[in-house]
Amino acid sequence: MPEASASGSIFGRYARLPALAGPSFLPIAFLARLPLAMLTVGALTLLTAVSGSYAIGGFAAGAVGIGSAIGAPAIGYFADRAGQRPVLLISAVAHTLSIGLVLAAAYLTADFDGPEIFFALGAALLMGATCPQVGPLARVRWMAMTRNNKQELDTALSYESTADELTFVLGPALVGLLAALVAPWLPFALAATLTIVMVSAFAVHPTYRSVQPVTPKLVERHPQAAAAARKTPVNWGVVIIPVAGMIAMGTFFGATQNALNAFGGSFGAADTAGLLYAVLGLSSAVTALSVAYWSETFSHASRWIASAAAMAVLSLLLLLPTEVVPMLVVLLLVGLPVGPTMVTIFTIGGKVAPDERLGTVMTLLASGVVLGSALGSGVAGAIAETYGYQGAFLVAVGASVAMLAVSMLGAMLVRRR
Incomplete structure (x- = not known):
């Protein structure tokens, strides 16, 4: 199909992605990121079921989140230094073994008392820390493959955000369905299988060659380029701004999830919270796809402010409904x-x-969402105990206002650069 014709169709720009990365890349990367979306809810469901304690289940879910927030930047850093393929392969094996450790902690423990609790929580922490960071590292590959083509980069990143949204809707739904129909261990068996098969396939996919790490071999072949890469300064004062934005986004997510739990509980249907939250994820996924068609004259700094302002205004609507519809x-x-x-x-x-720190920064952004989600969930849960679901929704509103403030600061820094 001629390029002009392709770009004229509604999905034309997205048809370029398989041509850039190969037709197998999209399904492999999509399935490889599913385990990350299953772990937190899976740990909550499994440990609650086997221990009979909501507190232990909640602590386990929190341990997964903390582990992921710690481990993700480390995986990104080593991927920048040693290359994505070896780091992802090692991570896939380590993560599969840690899933087995969590199952052993759950089913081989006579009761959850004293040291046994710490063993289970430690296993959950390790499971989160070793989870392969497929989404952030896929973005690094797209940035390398679409270099100097703003339209293709926007298209690729729009797709990646949509894929993340869909997996974080599908992942918890799979956990709930498999745990309810069969047993709480089945989601972990599926996650382990996807990790060892699909993450390994993602690791060795030819697109990994598009990202060049600073290795001894590169230094030997291109000493000047490698030296320049090592000397490229990382302005962490600037990098922390988008990370802060992702923390605000995660806080919004966590607060909204817990507020919806309280909202559903007010009707005696707290288990509908996941379905309600999925509605937000689906509309978010659709508009993420639309970004590829936004005008190139609409700068990224202006986009951030406009989108954050819309979040701040629309989030106020969460305080109004008293019924499900x-x-x-x-x-x-x-x-x-x-x-x-x-x-x-x-x-x-x-x-x-x-360029030589893209993996580190992308995984830091993903970690920001995880940290913010834990923060928002905890604060909103505590407030919901006293002030109900509307109080919890105020935390989500506050997070969206914080996002707007960060976007304004980030816009000023981006424009200076």
Whole structure:
């Protein structure tokens, strides 16, 4: 198909992605990132079921999040230094073994008392820390493959944000379905299988060659380029701005999830919270895809401010519904600016990071979401105990306002650069 014709169709720009990366890359990368979306809810479900304690299940889910927040930047750093392929292969094996350790801690423990609790929580922490960071490292590959082509980069990052949204809707749904129909261990068996098969396939996919790490071999072949790479300064004062944006985004997510739990609980249907949250994720995924068609004259700094402002205004609607159907409508509306905001922050993060630190920065951005989600969930849960779901939704509103403030600061820094 001629390029002009392709770009004229609604999906024309996305048809370029398989041509750039190969037709197998999209399905492999999509399935390889599913385990990350299953772990937190899976740990909560499994440990709650076998221990009979919501507290232990909640602590285990928190341990997974903390482990991921610690391990993700480390995986990104080593991928920058040694290359994605070896780091991802090692991570896949380590993660599969840690999943087995969590299952052993759950089913081979007579009771959850004293040291046994710490063993289970330690296993959950290790499982989070070793989880392969497929989404951030896929973005690094796209940035390398679409270098100097802003339209293709926007398209690729829009797709990546949509893929993340869909997996974080599909992952928890799979956990709930498999745990309810068979047993709480089955989601972990599926996650282990996907990790060892699909993450390994992602690791060895030919696109890994598009990212050149600073290795001894590169130094030997291209000493001047390698020396320049090592000397490229990382302005962490600038990098921290998009990371702060992702922390605000994660806080919004965590607070909204817990507020929806409280909202559903007010009707005696707390188990519907996941379905309600999925509505927000779906509208966010659709608008993330639309970013590829936004005008190139609409700068990334302006996009961030506009999307964050829309989040801040629309999040106020969360305080209004008292019934399920109006809440569904509100969630659809609130989700609209979320996808474009995430796409824009990842793009800006890629712009302010040196090429040889892209993996580190992308995984830091992903970790920001994890940390913020834990923060938002904890604060909103505590407030919901006293002030109900509307109090918890105020935490989400506060997070979106914080996002707007960070976007303004980030816009000033980006424009200076």
